[in-house]
Amino acid sequence: MSASLPKGFPQPTQVGAIEVKQYPSYRAVTYTHDGDLQAANRVAFNPLFEHISSNQIAMTTPVEARYTVTSNTPNGDNNQAEVSFLYGDPNIAPSSVKPGVKVIDNQPMTVVSIGVQGAYTWESYETNLQKLKDWLEQHPEYEVVGPPRRLFYNSPMTPESIKMSEVQIAIALVKK
Template identity: 50%
Template sequence: MAELPEGFPAPTLPGVIEIKHYPPYRSATVRIEGALAGATSAAFAPLFAHISTNEIAMTSPVEARYPAIALDEPREHGQAEVSFLYGSLAIAPGRTAQGVAVEDHPAMTVLSLGLRGEYSWERFRAGLQQLREWLMHHPGYEVSGSARRLLYDSPYVPAERKRSEVQLPVRPEG
């Protein structure tokens, strides 16, 4: 696994649900319209070209954010945002290719479920359902943003060993 961005917590262990806090961070982001299941694959080439051209070190995880409606409906198409995360807010690219946006994200609190296994859309949806069930049994938090998935391992890691997280941004209720 590549290094985490500055201040990022360690990956959540498989099967564990926890509240996590993330610092502000910077990303290179591509918006992908179409099949949500294939968004991370479709975004890889332009994002890799961006960090390679700018000599920015690869970090882990890759972040994929999905439309808020994906929380309420079993949507398979829409617009996803896929990001390579910069190691530090101090890193600024010299050039940005068309279709790649450099974005700064505020600190956030999330409800996170750790997963091990293939990076499938079905696993993501099942993970979302587990998080929603946890929220029903733990009053005091409400969803405050779009679902996201963090993917920690390269395409060369066998599917059964891949680590990921399904996350929902949350805030104290009320």
């Protein structure tokens, strides 16, 4: 990782490991992309980078992508992704927010996470998401409470074979 993690964030999950993790509240600038989910990060990059640059906000890692509405295919018309650059500290306040992006304060969350190494492909996402769903079937003490997300830790210049990411699902303990 070439940039630092936001304040209070846990270290990335080890490759192939599945673990339950706690995240603190955090602030992010978010771009909403409708359509081809495989293009979401690429389309979102310039508006997000312009926001942090114009507000003199340091780049952090990871980049977050939440898949809030999905059809059966990643390039379907009914798909939506929210791609975010995370602020290093939730107290950072931008001096301006241009149309096309929004600043969002995210609440603390618990997730089940799997560490992934390799290219940021849709197939890798789907494979690892299924591993988390299988894990959840074996752990009925947890319920899903939010959409899945991916955390991307490396720049586009990093060789595909060594890129690190995580696939996560927001969870909570089932109330008895």
